[in-house]
Amino acid sequence: MSTTAERVEMPPDLTVRRLTEEEYPAWYAAEVAAYVADIVRSGALTQEQAGARSDQDFVRYLPQGYHTPGHAFYVMEADGRAVGTGWVNHGFLPGVTFGFSLEVYEEQRGRGYGRAAMAVGQWATRQGGDRAMMFNVFGGNDVAMGLYDSTGFAVLDEYRSIAL
Known part of the structure; x- marks a missing residue:
C-alpha cells in the first residue's frame, strides 16, 4: 500500500525550502503567538497561563x-511567495518525527498546500531516518x-474537558 506522500498530487507551483537563520526570529515570534492562541482557543488555559x-x-x-539538533524548519512557497511553514523534530521518540x-497561511488555504505539506512531512520523516510521524492538535x-x-x-x- 502506498503512503499519502506517494499518492498526493503536489500543486505545480509549490516548492519547499529550509527556513533561513535570518527568517527564524520572525518565524519564532509568529509560532509563539500561534501556540498561545491555540492553547487559549482550546479552553485549556488563560492567556497568561498559556x-x-x-x-x-x-x-x-x-x-x-x-541550531537545536534534530529540528528542521521549512517554508512552503508558491510563485515566489511564502504560503506556509513547518517545523519537525526528528527522533522525538525512537523512530518518530x-x-x-x-x-x-489563511489566505492560501483551500489550494492543496496543507495536504502537500503533509506529504513533504512524511518525506522529511523518512529522510531523517524515522519510520513514523506524529502531530498534536488542540481542540x-x-x-x-x-x-x-x-x-x-x-x-x-x-483529552476532553468541561468547565464546571
Missing part, C-alpha cells in the same frame, strides 16, 4: 533555537483535524 506554558515549552524544545507546527482546530484524518493519521490519545 504565555507561561509557551515560554517553558519553547525553551524546552528549542534550547539552541535555530514529531510535527510541531504546520501553518498554511477546536477542526481544519487541522480534518486534514490529519484525510491524510491517514490515526488518533492515538484524546
